[in-house]
Amino acid sequence: MDEIDVPPFFICPISLEFMKDPVTVSTGITYDRESIEKWLFSGKNTTCPVTKQVIVDCELTPNHTLRRLIQSWCLLNASHGIERIPTPKPPISKAQIIKLLDDAKSPQQQIKCLRRLQSIASQNVTNKRCMESSGAVEFLVSIVSNNDSTVAEESTIDEALSILYSLQLSEAALKKLMAKNGDFVVSLTRVMQGGSYESRVYAVLLLKSMVEMAGPMQLINLRPELFVELVKVLCDQISQRATKAALKLLVYTCPLGRNKIKAAAAGVVPVLINMLLDSSEKRACEMILTVLDAVCGCAEGRLELISHGAGLAIVSKKILRISQVASERAVRILLSISKFCATINVLQEMLQLDVVTKLCLVLQMDCGYKTKEKAREVLKLHARVWKNSPCLPTYLLSSYPA
Secondary structure: OOOOOOOHHHEOOOOOOEOOOEEEOOOOOEEEHHHHHHHHHHOOOOEOOOOOOEOOOOOOEEOHHHHHHHHHHHHHOHHHOOOOOOOOOOOOOHHHHHHHHHOOOOHHHHHHHHHHHHHHHOOOHHHHHHHHHOOHHHHHHHHHHOOOOOOOOHHHHHHHHHHHHHOOOOHHHHHHHHHOOOHHHHHHHHHHHHOOHHHHHHHHHHHHHHHHOOOHHHHHOOOHHHHHHHHHHHHHOOOHHHHHHHHHHHHHHOOOOOHHHHHHHOOHHHHHHHHHHHOOOHHHHHHHHHHHHHHOOOHHHHHHHHHOOOHHHHHHHOOOOOOHHHHHHHHHHHHHHHHHOOOHHHHHHHHHOOHHHHHHHHHHOOOOHHHHHHHHHHHHHOHHHHOOOOOOOHHHHHHOOO
């Protein structure tokens, strides 16, 4: 094909590849469908690559004339091994989606509609965006929100949640779901309380996507029930995806307002400590320690940590073993404990568990300026108790801060 002259208008301006399904955007420029969809939807770009103008309407219009020209050119060059491109299947239209939704009145029709929507969404990204702009999101949300057994079967909710997640909703759609006075968050929490394992997984994954687009004021007002269900997801270990999503939700929400208190009341601290005992995976440990750091910002969280038999031990054990991020979070937790929970018993326990030894080692290692400063602060706070203790190795006394 390199030896054959290809007309320049047969080439996609983005990928510089041979066009197979030419489509025209609102700015009048024609691209290959797969390339422009990747540009607009996967890369979250909003401008025309050639004109740099903002593309307000992302609807792609098939360029049948150019496609026929390309097919004719392929036939003329068949002797050179060029295969004729097949005529692409036309994407779904808004009118078709709207009619499909309007016809779904009864529970039986809803099930058929959901199966059809699942099939449409699985075909390409254009269909997903068309569904989003045609009211399919609102339809699916209504099914999840009316999750009473007399209104919708559990399998119907599973299907609706599955489609909602597979749509890979745009930022605007996620913000819209989050902005409805938290109603959909309540619905998803209710699904997590009594839904199937599959429904609970999709509910957590959707919540994570929504929370990533939410503002601080929306996250401050989250209900305690949500934190209870997130802790249950961590306990039940439904799937790795659900566990990671639940941890990320706690990372986003716990530092805000009274969320740390809600999380502590839901029992998150002992669950996270037990997870930390079993985990050595870098990202998981970092997230767990980040959540523990946030929750130890309240008295309830700190009390839970020091009350756990392995709390102080496992936190200090992760220092200098996982990553600089993990070390910093762990030292921050120990700083919170040493500032606000420094009873003689806690200080002695930190000595016996070699927590003080680990903090001295931090000062000698290359683990980041912030981590060293916090470790130095902890050691200075209780120098009278720790510095001359026989539990502290003599070779570390020279590194103990004055």
